[in-house]
Amino acid sequence: MVNRELPVISLFSGAGGLDCAVERCAEPPLSHDGSGSPLRVAVATDYDETALKTLANNFPHTKTLCRDIQSTTTQEILEAGGLSKGEATLVVGGPPCTPFSKSGFWIEEKRQSSDPDASLLDEYVRVIRESEPEAFVLENVQGLTYKTHKAQFDRLIAGLREAGYNPSYKVLLAAEYGVPQLRRRVFVVGRRDGKEYRFPASTHSGESERDRIIDHSKIPFVSVSSAISDLADGPAEDGEIVEGTYGELAAEVPPGQNYLWHTERYDGRNVFEWRSRYWTFLLRADPDRPSTTLQAQPGPWVGPFHWESVPNADGDMRARRFRTSEMKRIMTFPDEFTFVGGRREVQRQIGNAVPVHLGKVVVRSLMEQLGYLSPSGSQARQQSAKQLSIL
Template sequence: MNRELPVISLFSGAGGLDCAVERCSEPALTHDDSGSPLRVAVATDHDETALRTLALNFPHTKTLCGDIQTTPTEEILEAGGLERGDATLLIGGPPCTPFSKSGFWIEEKRNSADPNASLLDEYVRVVRESKPEAFILENVQGLTYKTHKEQFDRLIAGLKEAGYNPSYKVLLAAEYGVPQLRRRVFVVGRRDGKPFQFPLSTHSGESERDRVIDRSKIPFVGLKSAFRDLPEEPVELSDIVEGTYADLAAEVPPGQNYLWHTERYDGRDVFKWRSRYWTFLLRAEPDRPSTTLQAQPGPWVGPFHWENVQNAKGESRARRFTVSEMKRIMTFPDDFSFAGGRREVQRQIGNAVPVELGKVVVRSLMEQMGHLEPDGCGSERPSNEQLSFI
């Protein structure tokens, strides 16, 4: 079997999907890339820090730093040593800012007028001009909202006109063994026109929307289980929640948020009911998956760790997740390296695709295309041992 099936990566960021590609043939929660036939030949992004992260972890990958809107497809192919039609797979997630709920207070986003949304057209352009055997596009589920119907319909139409038969579905990461309640839409298409069958979910549990649990599936992976063998490390001073709401944050129990400090709960009666965003002073629960890690959270935006720490004055304080814990939440390998300072690392992690979720989708596609033999890790259900931290 060809061990070097080339992949083009657009909007690569820190490489969550790239990591999934190069580890797609390994069992869940295993990070040995020796068995994957796929290799990222070329990766593009406008973020120099993210590309430094890629270089640390994918030294064989050629990188292009620049605006995709002014980067010709021919330049991308040349950098990867490819001709039109050579790539087995094209992957990427155009920046999700235009479609994310976290910025709906911006009028241009509510009206679907964010100019960055045009980056979807650039993705289609590179697919059309590079003609990969298949593609995977991922984004926030907000891309599928009615607010963005015109752009989403244009995306699907453009991919069809390019000669593909795209399928799409919103997947909840926790339903595939990721300790995070993160929803992403995946759009997948094949050059031969055969429809892609999305992999079956393997895990079940309570989410922010669902209370019905499928007992035939593996329980959601909780954070305590995900962190169980992490070595102890000192908490950075910058990870301790200080300032105006420090005392209030420390008093919020696991699984609660600022609503604890309203007249309806047992905390201090400080805030009005539903006067803040849900993530304000939000504390994680040890036995449940994390809520979505955000790329650029404000000082009071959680989820924060469920345990408090003491600051230099001996005061009890909430704390943010460490980088090692965030990597576990996103199912990055423990030895995955990030360039930049603490804030830049969080931005890269928060913008990434959970590696295990990406692996499941890539693996399933490679099986259906005949590049990998089915072994129970793609559209077939893996064993409890493979997909559970427990």
Template sequence: MGEQLPVVSLFSGAGGLDLAVERADAEPLVGADPGSGLLRVSVATDYNEPALATLKANFDSTATLTGDIRTTPTEQILATAGLRPEEPVLVVGGPPCTPFSKSGFWLEQKRESRDPNASLLDEYVRVVRESRPEAFVLENVQGLTYKTHKAQFERLLKGLGELGYNPQWKVLLAADYGVPQLRRRVFVVGRRDGKKFEFPEPTHSGWSERDRTIDTTKIPHVTAAQAFADLPRLVRASTEEIVDGQYGELAAEVPPGQNYLWHTERYGGRNHFEWRSRYWTFLLRLDPNRPSTTLQAQPGPWVGPFHWENVKTANGDQRVRRLRVNEMLRLMSFPDDFKIDGTRADVQRQLGNAVPLELGKAVVRALMDQLGYLSPSHTAREVIFA
């Protein structure tokens, strides 16, 4: 292995995009190929120490820097990595998406795009301006592109454009790149030389909530059942996995792929809820024959997706169960041996905020191809879970 190319990671979280960076030249096989080590995350930054603890457990050679990016000088970030301006090949990162997420629209300040955390986009621009990487990759929730946040998004693009990076953006569906999850993320990518970045073509195809057209020349979307196929089957569920309480019985009666709407007058359930009175994810269950819906970072007690199979309580009652850690790793296309400490809720919070590995790999690999560090010889192959 030759000299590794240095990368600066901002808002690193549990390290989803960092993992994609370090495995960018790996074949598109989930957990099976770590790549040759072309890129190395030299420094990872975040204000959340538990997330950086996860990153440290999985990235032995990465220096970490804990703190608020708004009070962390770029010079300190580079010094922690042992780098000077223009030496990073990439700056990557996803500023916290809460200000732009649909799940926060119940707050007036978020609907009106007045969340103070939105300024973190400006901090990303600041680090790019002062570190001058060869290229950058920024990702965020699709909501950043909505009209509600037009001013912030345009300011971001303008700021990066004024630096000469010619930023290009696109909303990508993770399932189109081999991830067993219907998760949409926006990526903004730019090059210091000003050349236009071309986003990678999808390798997989299948129907989603917006597109019922299937490209039969591509690999079918990976389903949840395929993702879980070789995982161990546990007879008993832990207490924290069981969905019980007020809606426990109703949830257990919802068929795979359905949600609370099953219990309205239009479907075959109990006619307990009004039509469209809840979020789509309320009592939502996985369809084993389709990719999962988006894995939520901080779901309420009745928010899915839940597993399609029921489990029995100590009293013999049928109940829905929440997804297990190994299942969530599969839905994010993370390797099975990825280490995350904490409770099941801690794991879901970190994974739900992360970039799915195969989606991140596709973008970073395309960028490295176009920068001339890789030959464009990576072809789509059936995703193998190992």
């Protein structure tokens, strides 16, 4: 293991989920202090001031630039990080996923893949081309790979190749790597030396929204209850109780069910038409399975909500939202990671982030393949995964 700091440029950094993965990528041991990681984020950029304040609080050694990437030159980024062209070991980042997310897909420009923010992919490629890092890691929502966005995705891959890299991409399910969340993200990884990056094999198996076949040679999925059970007696948060038009209906939905409970096919009230809403409407988490995806900007009745109900001011039982400490666990942020802002701002920052452990797995494997970290055997990986499952 190399005992020196290797600089990283972070783009579209948000609150620092991928940055946290970078600086805590070394395993074993699976540590919360990043022991053994040779990587340090030299400079991080984002236009979201609140999210960047969160990052700065957790990474005091990192220079931050709160700027629009479209008006920020690569040279400015390099200078802020004290770097010259070709000195960065990695460039990492996730361009805003809004143009490619299924959320809000009723908007015509999203269906037609004409969202102007999609051009931010080109800015990522521009910084790669002009800064010449040894390798890069880009992550985004799975929707980026859909046929609707084929032109943008093909342009991204072509641009990275023209910049001198050999990009590989794959959609990863976070739960298959020990994250207590059924969240799918696409990772695009490339090396400047032209060698192909090989994605790590999954360590966990279980039922997802698509798959029912379980590989019993792997570790079972980490359930959301096992991830957050020790936080059950934590303090209540403002805005956690689900009230309003559908507050009473939400409280009656059993764990693992959604609004469909209140259709003629189930045992609730016959209020809604079958499949007339999005799956996440009034969705309660199943404690025995990984959580469904935590969204950045959910509507007032969009889950997943906690499976347990709590009394409101009038003593009526109501569903409740996951608290910040619980959302951090579901996203595998360290407990000591702090967020700036109110509840909505915090949920937006968490929901926009990459699950930290999933990022760690990808970055770790890349650093192994680049020769900066010693390859850890399957036994060590399995042990680290088991340790994660009980944190």
